[in-house]
Amino acid sequence: MSDLLSQDEIDALLRGMSESSSSQDLTVTDQDKDVLGEIGNISMGTAATTLSILLNQKVNITTPVVSVLRWDELPREFPVPYVAIKVVYKEGLDGVNLLILKKEDVEIIADLMMGGTGKIEFTEELSDLQLSAIQEAMNQMVGSASTSLSSMLNLKIDISPPEAFVIDFARNAEEMIPELKKADKIVKVAFRMTIGDLIDSQIMQLIPVDFAKQLVNAMLNNTLGAAAEEKKEPLSSHQPSGTSERPQKDESAKKKMVTSSQSYQPRREEKSERVYNVSPVQFESFDEEEERRYPENIELILDVPLEITVELGRTQKLVREILEFSTGSIIELDKLAGEPVDILVNGKVIAKGEVVVIDENFGVRITDIVNPTNRL
Template identity: 80%
Template structure:
């Protein structure tokens, strides 16, 4: 009888893990270890992404997992924090919250905007700072989700993270109703260091039911991998035994083999008829730029697809501080000279050049040159 677990036995084992007795905790110590390992790997990937964004050495390590009640959150987080809400829409069904201190967010936002991080803290965060931290967290959570997808062997997709200031004593129930309904929340706290500027914590709040979903997915993937590896080893072992049985013992004498095995006379091989191949020179497509390009035969299938046409007058680059100094009457100098052709883009790709004209009371563009497809590449 095989010692391997069938898929039904694996499912039964997982169901037994989920059906805890009334006296057992909602999250066991083993579950905490699994959550800590998931967070450690995910945040390690996120730290690498944040390091690239900030051009600073970033470490996010040492997860500490604990269980909180909803009523304990105001005591655990007595001052306003910045929360980043992450909603999973594919692969997993749930939500979690990243919590950062307001001062840490101000430093990260300043680094995102090209500053040194040496700043004077303010009473309230600006919309620009919230946008900066939201973009940083968007990149971090995207990397963490990719890592999580590899760990769980699932296709995982999330909604764009949402950043906001939260006061757990006042507006928490309104901002995060998912955690309110969960009552019990798993807190995973990580130590976060950014250069010599930040030595703080970044915390993750996960509803208990979503935490169990993560643990079950991790254990199921681990059991499946173990069963697959064991099956492979057993198959190789059985194949090796069959090979040994088929091969004669090296210690068997020649006379014994001769007595036990019939004589064998090889049959002469029949000559195979020689195949005849038709060989002809290969015909390559002409790369002459002057040759007229033909449309594909099925071009009619996409003739009604709408495309966005944009006329670009020119471009330039400015620092964030220069953009903040813009006011009515400010002049932005572009890199193009007066009278130069403008670029005509279709869905963001340059396909032609032209000159600006006026048609009645509207602007228009007269095409003066079509960009060759090879030059576009």
């Protein structure tokens, strides 16, 4: 009988590892912490790039520190109210984790999101607008991190839109995050985060132990599967039926694969602290250049129809105000009488003009072309 592992034996080995992992207790070992740290390291590296572009600031997120807490230790670990962003995985992985930020950091990020400088006076309570801003920032960050995680684990991963709220672990934690209360033990992954010269703080992940083990097992199974694919070699077609040779390299490959199925050892030299230096891309401006010539092949698109819209003005109303509309209601717009109207082509403003009457129809006379350099 051949000593090479068949595909059925490899599949059985993978299933056996998965079953033994699911039946074991939920103890987080040092090896699990290494794997979780590596997952967080790569995911947050991508998220830092996204946040840097959103805020137009240099963002650094360092290598994480992984620890395990009990549920009753959370109020002591987080004594003041924090802002939590709840992320629910609904495809590929089944679980939830929590991003935790300090309230002051959220106020600065929200101000930067809304075009401010980030140098603000802190308030006692966060407004709905600030929570919406941080929710959008975290939505972008978590989305890019999930994409990295999907590539890392070779899984299709889908998440629900993140939900942001203020949490006090001594008062309303059980109500806000019942998933963590059920887990009893929680894995804390803490990253140091700096944003320009405005923030030097921490961003933390809280992960239920069962979900943390699910991440570890997915990482190990993906690693083992890749190793099995590399080591699997078909039998030579000229080898006689019923006989088998045992080359030394096949025996070595078998031992190496079985060893890799028993444990996953991250490379120790990669545990040194890694800092991601991220800064926004600076693009060259063409606004001051002379108007460029039309491309020689522009005739190819001259017959493409475009929708032209003339916008008299805009305004915003609350739902209650819109429900009060009736015949004869007057809506005040954001433009003064006689002010030029906007001329849009496929939704983009390209010119301004004045309203005229042609026979019995309305028309618009163009009075100004907006940014002629960028019309192409």
